[in-house]
Amino acid sequence: MLAALLFLGIFSFFAFTASTADIRAPIRPPLKPLHILTLTTFAPSGRPDSYPTNSAVNISASDPNSMTVIACATTWPVFEYATVWNRINPCSESSGATKNSKWTFQLLTPTASGQGASPLWNFRVHFVHETEKGIYVATGKFGVDDGNLSGLCSASGVCSFVLKGDNVTVPLYRLER
Ligand SMILES: *[C@@H]1O[C@H](CO)[C@@H](O)[C@H](O)[C@H]1NC(C)=O
Ligand SMILES: *[C@@H]1O[C@H](CO)[C@@H](O)[C@H](O)[C@H]1NC(C)=O
Ligand SMILES: *[C@@H]1O[C@H](CO)[C@@H](O)[C@H](O)[C@H]1NC(C)=O
Secondary structure, three states: OHHHHHHHHHHHHHHHHHHHHHHHOOOOOOOOOEEEEEEEEEEOOOOOOOOOOEEEEEEEEEEOOOOEEEEEEEEEEOOOHHHOEOOOEEEEEEEOOOOOOEEEEEEEOOOOOOOOOEOOOEEEEEEEEEOOOOEEEEEEEEEOOOOOEEEEEOOOOOEEEEEOOOOEEEOOEEOOO
């Protein structure tokens, strides 16, 4: 009898919470987007006597949610483009650094097929912020043809591109565990 009552009690408790959860499910505080402050890409000519010898992508961004400003940079030997894709690179927190907070970024090809990909003028950037509260991710697409990168490659083979436009933001999401 007691067991039956308990069972009923538990059952109605779950029934109640389930229906409340259904109503409340969509409520989750929205995250503010990540602001891309600067983004530059560079490739040297690749001539034997040229300096520097590495290509580079440099990004700085500010996260209004965690109040951090990050600097993300990666380099790769000129012509060795294949090594840059999907590699997980650390970002440093130049301000607002907090304990147990870690930012990383990856350069991804613009589409799954990777067609037209260049880490200099057509790519995606995937940011990950690991904190005690959870993991947050943001993926932004950048390209000359998209209109948010501008620059050129000179006849000598030196390439240089920069972020175009003010207030460029990338939506930030919290990963569900
Ligand atoms: C890119 O970042 C690296 C490492 O932080 C730095 O040495 C280099 O000067 C930066 N390049 C540009 C163009 O900002
Ligand atoms: C860059 O432009 C493309 C095309 O308009 C857009 O899809 C993409 O979201 C833009 N990237 C950012 C970071 O705003
Ligand atoms: C930046 O863009 C966001 C969203 O598009 C907008 O809410 C905000 O007012 C803009 N900020 C500035 C300084 O233009």
